[in-house]
Amino acid sequence: GENVEQHPSTLSVQEGDSAVIKCTYSDSASNYFPWYKQELGKGPQLIIDIRSNVGEKKDQRIAVTLNKTAKHFSLHITETQPEDSAVYFCAASGGGGGADGLTFGKGTHLIIQP
Amino acid sequence: KAGVTQTPRYLIKTRGQQVTLSCSPISGHRSVSWYQQTPGQGLQFLFEYFSETQRNKGNFPGRFSGRQFSNSRSEMNVSTLELGDSALYLCASSSDLQWQYFGPGTRLTVL
Numbered sequence: 472g473e474n475v476e477q478h479p480s481t482l483s484v485q486e487g488d489s490a491v492i493k494c495t496y497s498d499s500a501s502n503y504f505p506w507y508k509q510e511l512g513k514g515p516q517l518i519i520d521i522r523s524n525v526g527e528k529k530d531q532r533i534a535v536t537l538n539k540t541a542k543h544f545s546l547h548i549t550e551t552q553p554e555d556s557a558v559y560f561c562a563a564s565g566g567g568g569g570a571d572g573l574t575f576g577k578g579t580h581l582i583i584q585p
Numbered sequence: 586k587a588g589v590t591q592t593p594r595y596l597i598k599t600r601g602q603q604v605t606l607s608c609s610p611i612s613g614h615r616s617v618s619w620y621q622q623t624p625g626q627g628l629q630f631l632f633e634y635f636s637e638t639q640r641n642k643g644n645f646p647g648r649f650s651g652r653q654f655s656n657s658r659s660e661m662n663v664s665t666l667e668l669g670d671s672a673l674y675l676c677a678s679s680s681d682l683q684w685q686y687f688g689p690g691t692r693l694t695v696l
Binding site for chain 2: 507512513514515516520573574577578
C-alpha cells in the first residue's frame with residue numbers, strides 16, 4: 472500500500488518568513504495530493520491540492536509543487552502570519568480519493584514566532 | 586451550506602463495551618469516509634461508503650464496522666472496545682471522490 476513520509480515534524484519560523492513542508496510517497500499510481508490544516512479541537516481543513524498532471528499550484532500565500540519522478544511534493548507558505556500556526560498534513564491517494572482512502576503523513580506542527 | 590456534523594463530540598466508554606458514532610455529510614455529498622486519528626499512528630483510513638455500499642476498507646480489525654443510510658448519513662460501530670481504540674474519529678464527506686471535507690470529530694476515550 473501507499474506510504475507517505477512528511478518532514479519536518481516541527482517547524483518554527485519568524486512571522487513574515489516562508490515555511491516549506493516536504494512529503495514523499497511510495498505508490499507511483501497515486502495521482503491526487505491534498506494538504507490539510509488542523510487547528511486544535513477541529514477536524515482537518517483542506518487548504519490546497521494538486522493532481523499528478525500538474526507541477527505547481529498557487530492560491531494566494533500558499534503553493535504546492537509536485538515532482539512525479541522523484542515522488543515528492545511540497546507545501547510552501549509565504550509571508551507567514553500568526554494564524555498559520557497549526558498542524559499541517561499531506562496526503563496521497565489513487566484514482567478516487569474517497570474510494571481509495573487518503574494516506575496521510577504524520578503531520579508538521581508549524582509554529583509562527585512573533 | 587452546513588458542514589459535516591458528527592455526534593457525539595465526546596464519549597467515554599469502558600473496555601468491552603461497544604460504541605456507535607454518527608456522521609451527517611454535507612448536503613448532496615454521497616461519499617462518506619471514516620478515519621481514526623491518534624498521536625502515535627496519525628490519521629488512518631477506516632472505510633468509505635458511497636450510496637449505502639462500502640467501497641473500500643482500511644487495515645482495521647472486524648470490530649470496526651460501518652453503514653450508510655439512504656440519506657447518506659453514516660454510522661460507525663466499534664465492538665468490544667480496547668484501550669487502544671481511544672482516538673479522535675473523523676468523518677469526511679465528498680461529492681467527487683477527491684475533495685474531502687472533514688467534520689470536527691468524535692473524541693472517544695476508553696477506560
